[in-house]
Amino acid sequence: MMEREACHNHPQMKSKISILMRLWLVAVLVFVCFCLRVLLVTDADDSERLVLPEVNDFLDLWRIDVVSNDGLLNVETPGTTGVVSSERTSGLKRRWLDGVAVRGLTKGVDVEITPTVDGTVTCFIRGEYRFKEGHSLPQLVDIVAAKVDGSAVVEERLSVDYRNAKRIDIQAKAGRRILLSVQFMPHVYSEEEVRILLAKWFGVKNVPAQAILFCRRNQIGGFRYWIITNRAIVIVVVGLFLVWLGIGLFMKSGRWKIIYLSMLALLMVMPLLLCNNQTHSIVEKRKLATTPQLMQDKKLNSRFPKEVEQWFGDHIGFRNIAIEAYKWINKRVNSIVSMGQGRWNRRTGWVFRVGGVPKRSVDPHGIEALTQYRDWLYERGVSLYLVIVPDKERVYSCEADTVGVGLSCDGLSDWREALEGVLGNRLILPLDALKSGKTTSYVYFKTSHHWSQFGAFLAWRKLGEAMHENGDVTDLSGFSSSAYTVERSRFVREDFAMNDSLGITATRYFGLGLSGAPSNMLNVEYLYYSPATTKFTKVNYLHDDYHCGFDFSGAGGNETRVCVLGNSHSDQLDPFLGSSFQHARRVRYNAIGLYKGDPIEQSKLKKNFAKDVLDYRADVVVLVLAEADLSRVRNLMMGE
């Protein structure tokens, strides 16, 4: 040991170590440059793009992509006015909706957003454009390049998107300056579709999609292509090697503690120095904390320290990297993917909403509003039944994992007590039935927050029992499974489809970071009910496009005229309505296409659907309400 130390202290040895350390530092510098090149330069910086209003001559606004935090937005663009997007907005869905996005050069179009919902609305907007007839990218590039320096080149390449999806980029560049970047997502468009689009928009004809991909790979070429597609591996391996080398050198030089402290100091100071000033977080889809003010209205802001902490937490350097890393670890270790709206449990293959079951206190105004609605109906000889659809997380708490918190003390029992006070046995809360029914088959969809038809049937049976007790139905055959042919099917609600739908759970697997849906997620057979002997007709009576209301002419044994007012959960009741009643009507109170604004906040159930209920001469109104909407009963009832 002594000899070794003596050897290290020898002047010649010291000088050798010193040279090696310098070489090591140079290698680290090169490595850092490489990382920056690969990580930053391949993803274009917004600030480098040009903003040229002339682009409007070439592009048509094709779609406005709005992600808002509350309800719908009225989007006005040159040439178009009105609700452009009639579907619900969901960041992940809309972001990749059609698999193609023109990036850059979009600032030339003025887009004005007018929130139709009161209050502060935070939104993100993205325009998607297509070339006007007779124009194509090369023409545009020529003109744009001529305007800049005449040396723009069109580059095509295959790269890996940050969500691990392969992406084809076609970029027009002048030097390192990106003029225009067009992206194709091959996993959204089939290769055939890519080919068609290329032919249509860019004048590239008769090029098989496979050849395009192949050609692109050749163009990028061997080692560079491999590095781009495997950059994480390269960085980790080279980084580890350099760390190992450095540690050895510094140990030998006896300067380890200084290096250790320097590295820690760097780790602690860098996030502070790199605090950013962003106002919004794209990843989290929320407004970040604003700069705290020490004085507010000439008074000392007592919340200043708290606000500073919030601001610091939201703006600290490397925050997004840390969050991504945390999510990655959570995904690997816990098999859980959290992505804003939903969290996907890889192990169980279930998707749940973030946050589990929130605590819900009874809203006395909601109870009062419901009482008034009940009385309003009673005065007209109509009975009111309320079916509450429990949160999926409440029924499948085990599959959700770690959402157990508050399951038994979150206020549902208080709600039940309060609602029973208003409705008595006309309140249907099928929680126990669903919990016991889940051992037979799925009572909710694995990939959606909606109950399955089997789950709906269990509630329907309970409803039938209650109606029978109250003398509203005499024939219970339609409430029994024997009235139906029960089939098992792998059909999955449209929520999981690639295209947009009314589904609003975070079931699109782009957001889940998957290259494909795992079998334990999709390979599921759900129970579906078809009337065994009787037929019924379903007439869309409100609007052909929006499918908001249906009249059922059935062969059920009950003459009671039933009007079901419900949200998407009520869709599953269709086969039962026609089989149990001779006449039934179902109205979607959150049919977005018909009613502007937030369906719950502004639908004015009593006002808007009074006519439906009265015109139909309903004897019974069945209101289907999701547990999550309990706290908004007042808005739903009163429309205020």
Add this chain to the structure above:
Amino acid sequence: MLFSSLIFVYFFLPITIGIYWSVPRSLRNVVLLLASLVFYAWGEPTYVIIMFLTISVNYLGALIVDKVERGQRIALAATILANLSVLVYFKYFNFLAENLNAVFNTNVDFVKVIMPIGISFYTFQSLCYVVDVYRREVPVQCDITKLALYISFFPQLVAGPIVKYHDVAAEIENRSVSIDDFCYGIRRFIIGLAKKMLIANTMGSVADQIFAQSFADTPCPTAWIGAVAYAFQIFYDFSGYSDMAIGLGRMFGFHFLENFNYPYISKSITEFWRRWHISLSTWFRDYLYIPLGGNRVSPMRLYGNLFIVFLTTGIWHGAAWTFIFWGLWHGAFILFERVTGLHKQTGSRMITLAHHFYTCLVVLFGWIFFRSDTLSQAFGYIGNMLCLMPTNPSAIIIPCFVDNMEKIVFVVAAILSMPVTKGWFISERRPSWQCVLGDVWLMVLFLLSSMWMVSATYNPFIYFRF
């Protein structure tokens, strides 16, 4: 401000260290004092006034105790009374009022106060200083800034350890920090941070979920998991804070005594209290138990002294019957061990194992009282643990509460609660390769802890509706 917050780790600490090291030695105490006051004022600025009051009272009290020839005891008693009055008012008034109202049917109004952070710790430190001066163990501190620094020094202000004045008096006057000291401090701080962020918080989430359940929804195995998770949570939380405090102290040249020494390997409750929250138990020993006569008294008096000490220990931890019961619970077993001589018994491996088992059980059941809001809740939970309570057949089973990460942390927590890795990361006697490997690993732990801290600010906006 918490040690395990982003603002502390990435803002307050680097800036404080930077300023501390860039000012002349003569100003370093002032820098630390100012930093401590900012640290304290961060949570609730108004309570800095109480801190100033405590400092002033003890400064003057100690001066009087030191200077006057006669009436020292009166001055001491008055200072102690003043300290305890503040503590009682802020911490125990409502508890006393509630119980007085219940027992005597009185109508004492509650006071609307929030307990100042760390009041139990700095009150005890203040008492320690005055008593040390009275005992002539240390000279009186004439410089109020130095006394203020002792009382308000931010590393031990919020959660201890309770530093005795005679342990740090010399370092307040004059201290030096070597690079070894600083490295040790950093390492210790990271270990504490990792204990808090990675283990205690993870265990805490398991315990919180299980303790939030009704008794009917908590089957026996789940109740045990919850109790064990809480035992780990409280140990790693508290010892993590102590580690961070010791590390921070070392970075500024202070040598605080250890506060925990693997308490869960104890073979008796007596031993447990030699290993658990050492600064508190030694405080009670030096400033309560020994003044009461210690063990050099008759057996009955001895038992009485022990009873008083553990009753006080319970009360010190919180103003609730659960804490009092927890203190007495431990006191009762210490008495039992005194009477039977259990704590001195040694024997075969099986007997040792049985002793371990007994200690773990006593401590575990004790934590239930510590964790519960009311005694009835605690007894109900214990009923669940002993399978005495009827539970809902469809009650949530264990896997719902423990995900893979938590399972891993459970194992790690169990291993690290034993001295298997002692000295791996901080001992200066390690071979150089182990030193580097340990430091690299600590850096990884630091990054992981930071990741966990940042993830607490991750707040995705849920904007979708039905």
